[in-house]
Amino acid sequence: MNQANPTPFTAAVGKIPHAGNPLVSHKFGADPYALVFDGRVYLYMTNDVLEYDADGNVKDNTYGNINKIGVISSDDLVNWTDHGNIVAAGPEGAAKWATQSWAPAAAHKVIEGKDRFFLYFANNASGIGVLTSDSPIGPWVDPLGEALILRSTPGVEAVTWLFDPAVLVDDDGSAYIYFGGGVPEGKDERPDTARVMRLGDDMISVVGEAVTIPAPYMFEDAGINKVGGTYYYTYCSNFFKGERAEGSPPAGEIAYMTSDNPMGPWTYHGSILKNPERFFGVGGNNHHAVFSFGDAWYIAYHAQTLSKALGVSNGYRSTHLNQVVFHDGAILEIQADYEGVRQTKDFDPYVRAAAATMAWSAGVTTESIVRAGDPSNSVQAVADIDNGDWIALSRVNFGAAGASSFQASFLSEAGGSIELRLDQADGELIGTLDVPAASDAAWMEEDTKVTGAQGVRDLYLVFKGEPGAKLFKLGHWQFG
Template structure:
């Protein structure tokens, strides 16, 4: 980990996700090609880990996508405050799938195998095939149960698919699962590429059965999506960018289109488009990638756009995930046109501060990064799952949206943290960076050793619902110090 400290600042500024907006979902890192898995009333988003690439002079350059071998996971139960679960090491020598070189555009599913919960992650090894990982929880630890690609050029029915990538998965009501994938445009066939596929998954979720069937998606390009609503199956995809004549019933370039069927393998009927290209809404285009999912009694679409990339004023190609509402027409079941924006969706419920909250849970932030930290047991052995922490420097802050302290309020606050430099002060404020001060945690200068310490402060003036700000500052008696802390988790005590 790089422990070099940035210049002393009074207060760092937020960028990308600006209060009170909900989009993009996070601004401390990128995340592309989102796929949603809802489990226990919480949505987990699995995203391609876009990372900045640099030229020899260390200037950011356009994303080449060639070095991506990890998948980022974030989750939320309120759709405003997102917990960063870090990165899944998927491809390469250090990944779960050592045979793979890349991990693009993940898809995830949950089912019970022999009475036990199992979670499955499907990913594209560039455009040459699709792999599968398995885990006992939505966040891991992940392993490769078959040690090879699940879908290859030898899989029946995929011989003519240009790009074997962008998986989507549906576990139907009868527990039969289906895998959707494919993309690309054969030469001379922009109107009818016939490169989308669907096939049955085996009961083990890591084998395929039978032959892949063609989904005749007009102007197909990439990004298969699948969901079921009122017993109708919706296959969604991104249309291609070829500049050819299109009639009014064809999807325009780079939009999310959809088809419907009464069976998960078709036949399919083309219905139209539902989401225009990101350039229409945000002034910066690129590819269009999405997933549709329900949470509570509402449906949502996760999609990516280069809004954070644009706000950072860096070369193009780095994508961030957004959310907006999905609505259906009564009777017909047609999906209404979706409006993408920075405002995003409403927070579903307040955040409960009286249980332990991960330090990597963020509504808005400034100057904050997150890190995966491999923890060790008492014998000095590494454990399988990472602890993900937030790193704050002087002037950095994290804001949590709509924290409910209740009528009686809070009496105390405990943070599990590790000082990397200091001393420092973690201020707790309400509703803004300079809002009412409700408590202060004094942080001593860093000491040798990897132990987490408990910082505590009494709390006054925190009742009812407020935004909560965690602000790291230098102590008044050490104005030139440059504190840096790792925040693992925190909780409040009831009054």
């Protein structure tokens, strides 16, 4: 350890520097869906949260209490900003008619000259709702006051699980929603529970009748992409244990079909992503979203890697990212791993950064803090900070001249300090920001001098203070 840092620091769990997967380790996030807008990719995720039995032991994820949707975003695919949770369902949620919010899907469309965002979600397996916003991070409202798709919707009466939406806005502005899942008894090979339906121009209504997608061994998890003039429908196969027809997808894998029309007919091609068990030694269901960002294609999917590292792999899932390659119209088989994807650009430390932006972390959580009693004026802060905890940013470009100062905003508790270190948690010390203790809940800002921060380096913010005390909550930071 560095002589200037005699106090041990917290060990990373679940996501180890310099791994890219899972994307974050301070929270779970399942069933990812990607929306690319204005140079950033936003991932919307089912908000898995640990459940406990009467003795305080972690029990299996029942999904029954999930009524929030997590949102993270990045402009480089390695440093991710936590935007907190959307309270989608339940008495305090935007859609008070719904009890759960699973497997979200997001879409953007310009309507009457304005950017509009739409967030579709499953109310367990009984219906699909929609929320709207003027921003990809909200606030979100329920424009209907009821579900968008129910069992009374034409063409969906025989769908076992009415959930897992995906949405395509085509080049001509027309939009389509894909959904469904489940396996009727005796129909493992051809469940016929996948559907596609036209959305209205307003994106909050449906048109006509839902059409069946004949996906072999369909289980759940709709995905839709258009590449060139071809539509790619992707889904997760079921777990039928009997003999499968030759060329069918194995159990729990992501498979794909293609068409030259968003409503079909569809041609089956094969499997592209094996079950997480094959890569990470822990299985469960498989859920994905394929998206393009910059000049490449990627797949977001979930696996129980963080929960496995925590010793509680009871159905609690985390989002991962790997690259996708299209070749001669086919999707090549995808290799999932802990390494993840390459960072697409350097991080700029001279722009005010939300503290809840990190590539790696240890010991911390995040918390949405409302300022001045105004819910629209909230900060997603790094919280639950103890002595030795840290957050880190990948490939921070300080430039040839280097940084000379560092400023941060915080809500102080016991107080402490922020050590600024390069490349690792006990790396070269370039500055220390003192955080005074405070008895009130007022935001404070302090700054300090920095020396030795030049070029492109990983940056660690290491938190120090009285052992056993909660030190402070960090809101924003910026170098000068």
